Amino acid sequence: MDTQKATEFGMNRTGTKYNLDEAIKTAEGAKKLTSPPKGDGLTVFCDKRMEYIRESDAVGTVPTPTSLKGMLSSLMEKMKKGDHSFIDKLGERIAFERTGTRLYEALIAKYEGSADKANFPDLSVIKKFHHEELSHFRLCCEAMEEIGGDPTAVTPSADVAGVAAAGWVQALGDPRINFKQSLEVILQAELVDNDCWDVLIGMAEDLGLNTLVDKFEVAKIEEDIHLSTIRAWVKEMNLAPGTSIKSSEINRPSQVIN
Numbered sequence: 001m002d003t004q005k006a007t008e009f010g011m012n013r014t015g016t017k018y019n020l021d022e023a024i025k026t027a028e029g030a031k032k033l034t035s036p037p038k039g040d041g042l043t044v045f046c047d048k049r050m051e052y053i054r055e056s057d058a059v060g061t062v063p064t065p066t067s068l069k070g071m072l073s074s075l076m077e078k079m080k081k082g083d084h085s086f087i088d089k090l091g092e093r094i095a096f097e098r099t100g101t102r103l104y105e106a107l108i109a110k111y112e113g114s115a116d117k118a119n120f121p122d123l124s125v126i127k128k129f130h131h132e133e134l135s136h137f138r139l140c141c142e143a144m145e146e147i148g149g150d151p152t153a154v155t156p157s158a159d160v161a162g163v164a165a166a167g168w169v170q171a172l173g174d175p176r177i178n179f180k181q182s183l184e185v186i187l188q189a190e191l192v193d194n195d196c197w198d199v200l201i202g203m204a205e206d207l208g209l210n211t212l213v214d215k216f217e218v219a220k221i222e223e224d225i226h227l228s229t230i231r232a233w234v235k236e237m238n239l240a241p242g243t244s245i246k247s248s249e250i251n252r253p254s255q256v257i258n
């Protein structure tokens with residue numbers, strides 16, 4: 001099947017209107033053969049969920065730093081009070097940027113594997129974004145090392161981000177999902193990516209980690225460009241096929257992370 005034809009009409013029978021009689025029979029059968037719990041969906045599921053929530057442990061723990069050498073007193077103070085949120089969120093960024101790198105690798109494969117690239121955006125820009133995601137991953141790993149943490153440890157927020165991103169990874173890895181559909185998935189990831197950088201920068205500012213703030217701000221400028229570019233491409237590919245943003249039209253950040 002030509003995956004670029006995914007929006008053409010075909011033998012899709014998923015809607016109930018395709019065969020209303022069969023849909024009514026299915027609903028009647030479900031009523032007859034199953035006994036749904038009493039109460040509305042919200043109450044029933046909420047009660048059950050509350051039960052599980054009360055019984056559950058938290059998602060992991062924040063690993064203690066391997067070294068306190070070079071750690072700023074503001075961060076040390078917070079950690080003495082049991083607040084490990086900066087290490088937790090930095091661990092999340094490491095996980096997210098690693099996933100972002102892999103998502104772009106999959107997007108590049110979607111691009112290369114597409115038979116008709118007529119309305120596609122500039123591949124060199126996609127490759128640039130891939131490179132920047134990787135450099136952000138490295139930047140976050142270095143930052144973790146600098147504050148005495150272990151960049152290979154999976155923090156609770158990293159774990160949560162990984163679970164939440166699993167759908168994106170699954171979609172990009174599905175060979176039936178075409179380039180445009182994959183780009184739309186990347187847009188979801190970039191929206192989250194962008195907001196999470198804001199949070200991390202705010203936390204670093206609160207702690208007075210000024211050198212890190214400066215480096216993170218550069219990454220954020222690049223992330224802003226990722227978001228605005230992917231957003232524009234998604235619009236163009238859906239609304240006005242035939243035009244696309246070229247690499248020369250994309251603003252470059254004032255600095256480049258090595």
Ligand SMILES: [Fe+2]
Nearest residue numbers: 097100133193
């Ligand atoms: Fe990113």
Ligand SMILES: [Fe+2]
Nearest residue numbers: 190193223226
């Ligand atoms: Fe990004």
